[in-house]
Amino acid sequence: MARVVVDVMLKPEILDPQGQAVQRALPRLGFEGITDVRQGKRFELDLDGPVDEAALARIREMAGEFLANTVIEDFRVRVEEPEGAAAGEAAEEEVAR
């Protein structure tokens, strides 16, 4: 079984009030030195077939249609190794839109 991760983040030019709220809270809580915080979504998809180019193309299409609002959000699709494959998480990565 393979796992594909879709990261969805607001585009850089879109205001992120959730991230700003976290950032503003940090100094009060004793954490200095963090200049910006952006909050987004992470989807973990488990596939029952192989993660080939065709599967990734379908997932990219799905991410652009259903997981992200591409007017205000960017998304990124990548293959993640199963648990235990420790350090090298990102086997493949792609910036979309």
Add this chain to the structure above:
Amino acid sequence: MARVVVDVMLKPEILDPQGQAVQRALPRLGFEGITDVRQGKRFELDLDGPVDEAALARIREMAGEFLANTVIEDFRVRVEEPEGAAAGEAAEEEVAR
């Protein structure tokens, strides 16, 4: 400027209705072969100092206290290369709790 990513996901044993809703919608929308979907949060933190062990330790502490609810969520802290550093996103990775 360095970027650290904190991924926060519900623990595997915790029900994820958002992910389930996505998963159930996919076949109706024409996307087959996805056996499980989990939805979580992704925080991108920009630091103005170096990302050394001390900074990562502080971020781990912060993530465990404020970004994740460690009763029901796991989190993972990793260093991300700046945009343009393409394929090798995960410079460091760690599974926490």
